[in-house]
Amino acid sequence: MFEHWEPIYPSPELAALVAVGVFEKDARILDVGCGGGLDAIFLAQCGFDLIGIDISPAALRVAKRRARKTKVRVDWRLGDVLALPLEDEAVDFIIDRGLLHVIDNKCRSKYSSELYRVLKPHGRVLIRGASKKSSKERFNPITEKVIRKYFPRFRSGPLLPIPLFSPAGALDGRIAFLTKR
Numbered sequence: 001m002f003e004h005w006e007p008i009y010p011s012p013e014l015a016a017l018v019a020v021g022v023f024e025k026d027a028r029i030l031d032v033g034c035g036g037g038l039d040a041i042f043l044a045q046c047g048f049d050l051i052g053i054d055i056s057p058a059a060l061r062v063a064k065r066r067a068r069k070t071k072v073r074v075d076w077r078l079g080d081v082l083a084l085p086l087e088d089e090a091v092d093f094i095i096d097r098g099l100l101h102v103i104d105n106k107c108r109s110k111y112s113s114e115l116y117r118v119l120k121p122h123g124r125v126l127i128r129g130a131s132k133k134s135s136k137e138r139f140n141p142i143t144e145k146v147i148r149k150y151f152p153r154f155r156s157g158p159l160l161p162i163p164l165f166s167p168a169g170a171l172d173g174r175i176a177f178l179t180k181r
Contacts, residue, residue: 006035006036006166006167008038008165008166008167009038009165010038010039010041010042010043011039011097011128011164011165012165013126013128013162013175014039014042014043014095014097014126015042017126018043018046023043023046023048023092023093024092025047026049027048027049027092027093028048028049028050028051028090028091028092028093029043029048029049029050029051029091029092029093029094029095030050030051030052030053030084030086030090030091030093030094030095030118031043031050031051031052031053031094031095031097032053032081032084032094032095032096032099032115033053033054033055033081033096033097033098033099034052034053034054034059034060034063034076035054035056035059035062035063036059036062036063036066037052037059037060037062037063037064037066037067037074037076038066039095039097040052040063040067040074041063041066041067041070041072041074043095044067044072044073044074045070045072050073050074050075051074051075051076051077051086051091052074052075052076052077053076053077053078053079053081053084053085053086054076054078054079055078055079055080055081057078060076060078063076064076081099081103081111081114082107082110082111082114083114084114084117084118086118087118088117088118089117089118089119089120089121089123090118090120091118091119091120091123092119092120092123092124093123093124093125093126094115094118094119094123094124094125094126095125095126096125096126096127096128096129097128097129097164098128098129098130098164099129100127100129100140100142100146101129101130101139101140101141101142102138102139102140103140104140105140108140108146108149108150109150111150112150112151112153112154116153116154116180119180120180121180122179122180123179123180124177124178124179124180125151125154125176125177125178125179125180126175126176126177126178127142127147127175127176127177127178128142128162128164128173128174128175128176129141129142129164129173129174130142130164130171130172130173130174131143131161131172131173131174132172141174142159142173142174142176143159143174144159147159147176147178151178153180153181154178154179154180154181155178155179155181156176156177156178156179157176157177157178159174159175159176160174160175160176161173161174161175162174162175
């Protein structure tokens with residue numbers, strides 16, 4: 001199993017964004033590649049309207065079980081991020097923790113187009129992923145060049161270094177904050 005796939009806590013950078021009020025009170029948030037759902041459940045516990053999408057039925061079973069246990073409502077959907085099962089301009093904010101870095105370069109433009117399609121005007125995207133190729137995993141690093149090339153219809157802030165925490169330890173990562181133009 002992929003050792004960094006499943007974090008054990010919601011992302012600290014996500015908690016910081018909630019703490020400083022980045023999300024509007026009535027924000028509808030999409031967690032793409034939600035996996036076991038920890039970030040989506042955390043945001044639902046904070047009172048936001050959440051959609052979690054993953055291609056893995058097994059991951060969604062874990063997410064649904066966790067959501068029931070914490071007594072929160074998340075709209076879990078089985079789906080491919082290259083053809084998101086959402087209507088146009090359906091969400092205010094998208095979170096991506098470790099998804100873009102596993103998407104092949106040939107599919108990254110389609111991924112970006114799908115995020116653009118489902119975001120409301122001036123919607124935002126938080127991308128977190130590996131900063132370099134790994135000898136063990138098949139990461140496609142998140143770099144400034146990648147953000148410029150595949151997300152041209154978005155305005156981007158600086159690409160910053162962060163650790164991505166998991167049971168296997170910390171992975172050297174990058175974080176990007178994008179806004180739909």
